[in-house]
Amino acid sequence: MQENKTDYILKKGIPRLNNTIGISLGLAALTGVLLIFNLVINNDQSLYEVVKTDGGVVLILILLLFLTVSFVSSIICNHQVRKATAELSYITKSVHTGFLNILLEPGYQVTYANPKFYEIFGYKRYEFETEYDNCFLSFVCDEDQEKIKVLKEQFVNGSYRQIEVKMITRSGDIINVLLDGNFTLTREGEKAFSAVLLNITNFKEMQNKLSLEEERYRIAAEISNDILFEYKVDKDVMKFADKYTEVYGRTPVIEDFSVVELYNKNMVHPEDCQDLKLFARTLKSGKEMMEAEFRIKNANNEYVWCHIRGKTIYDENKEPISVIGKVVNIDLHKKELQKLEYKAKRDLLTGVYNKVTTKEIIDEYLKRNRNSKHILMMIDIDDFKHVNDNYGHLTGDNILVYIMDKIKSIFFGEIIGRIGGDEFIVFVGNIDSLDGIITKANLLREALSTAYEVEDQAVYISGSIGISVYPEDGATYTELINCADKALYSVKDEGKGSYKLFT
Structure with missing residues (x-):
């Protein structure tokens, strides 16, 4: 049965640490022996006399000092390892994210995974091991398995990879997951991929809905006479929908929009230049709603009356970010009103x-x-x-x-x-x-x-x-x-x- 990483540290790491401490104690004792050996070999009469005179007290004190230091060090190290292990165990068990290590060899076995990994797919650890032999590919949909298999050819030790794949849960549901991790080498020199696994199904559904709404928005804009726009306040950039080029014969992106003197002669009727300048200043002002009417030159070099309306979008600090709006051709309506106004006056x-x-x-x-x-x-x-x-x-x-x-x-x-x-x-x-x-x-x-x-x-x-x-x-x-x-x-x-x- 596969071991949890925390269990591995407790079962294997602590005994190894104890072995290391034992070796340190042995070395301390050996130091005392070597000291005595030095007396005999070098015939150090002065040190010999001291040892002889004090009945070996000095030698014993030296040995006790080494033993005490080694013992205290072992206690401190043991405590730190257990504390770090407990913290790691708490993190891996409490976060709603899978952690795993996959061998990039035939079988693509999972050598380590935290409890949340198994919870995401609806399995117990032992079920995954006994039923699927820890094979990660067993959960990956057929159309996405090649994304995992190709990792072996892409292997560069320490390099970063991010992969989106569809996987199958125990209940048969298809979920979208993101694998975010690095290539690593095991102690045995085997190629592996250590990653964080995120269930991004809800995010993908929202993304798909957003894409669908954007497509509906685009189609609605195409079949409508209205032209949508977005103005970036900080960059002073006006971006119209692509239809703007078809209708008005100009690029849909205008840099430095507030500096209308650069292009107003080509954009609006000379009598309406001041109205355009005022509208440009209003865009940057952060006003919530804005409206304007002026004559814009179209692709046929004819001036047509347009109604422009926009609404400002703000950030969390209530600072204006952009203005979303539309340009509506009101030429026929405006001319009818002008006729009525003419008749009235x-x-x-x-x-x-x-x-x-x-x-x-x-x-x-x-x-x-x-x-x-x-x-x-x-x-x-x-x-x-x-x-x-x-x-x-x-x-x-x-x-x-x-x-x-x-x-x-x-x-x-x-x-x-x-x-x-x-x-x-x-x-x-x-x-x-x-x-x-x-x-x-x-x-x-x-x-x-x-x-x-x-x-x-x-x-x-x-x-x-x-x-x-x-x-x-x-x-x-x-x-x-x-x-x-x-x-x-x-x-x-x-x-x-x-x-x-x-x-």
Whole structure:
């Protein structure tokens, strides 16, 4: 029957130690004999006289000293060996890990194993010995036996190996185990493998489940229009899913992502660069949730609206590690919203801002630009009711569109709005002087003085303009338009077709 390693130490090690101690005691006695022999051979008269005089007392004391030292040493060594043996026995019996030594010879016998090794496979020590002749391969599944057999060819004394194999328990269950150990040579020079055996079945099951989830995740990402990403906070690296290359035509890995100046011209719409920079800073900030919208250039060199959303993952110290998120193409949705927003804010006939939006935009502009001079020009098309009555409302609408197209081309980038049937607003910011006001007023008057052909007949149009100046005439849209309206009716009273500043 195979011996436990601890039993081996107790049964074989202690007797050998006792033999060693016995030899030490014998050597001590021999030393005394040699001392006497030295007296006789060398005829050392002085030492002889001492021994003779003291009746051999000195010699006896010397022998007792050697015996005492040897005895005490044996007690100390014996105690230390027993203590170390007990500690080793406790460790090997209490840990939930197998310890074993396998001979790499035909039979692949286990020459030593701790109790946990047998417990893992559901056997008693004697059952393993009598039923399987200590053969390790008896437990290894057929498809993995070659992994054990090849160890003999790989043998390099003292080198390290780690092997995963499937093994069979007494109940017939297949378990995954990890052998982690070193090659060794026995006293007889036989090749062996000493290893720790870990049951990693639960770990492998979790690993397989994780792999399955990753595969599902990958397939879901492939069939979805969404593009997943992971941002490493410490490395400042953004990694998109492979689909990113297909959709946007760029590498899915971006180093130094927060330094967006390096690539933002190629990545997002120029108007959205600041939004991208803000998003990059937010990624590094550790904020739990983040969202952003900007236009990303796709593989067809077209800018498409995308919604980006991410969630931060933290370590045990609540420090941000990474951000997981997705990029969603919202281009169609965004453009539909823009159409609705356009309709809500615009005059459907002329395309300029409607009355409500005109007021909101001008008031907001005045709040942001309090230290400059601005002008508000209020326009009324002269005798436009006569046009509608004589040529019809459809022709009247066409004339309004024609006039507004001319005004939009001259005052491109300025705030233009329709506030009534034939009343319009042109707001011009940052006027330097009175000459600048006069110049703008003349440009507008000339644009209004035009002719429109209806069935080969010219319809002559003109407009009256009232002008108010910020901040002299008012600090809000309402104050400015009231002053401009008064100036406008003053022009109409004086003959129409001209402009006048509020005084």
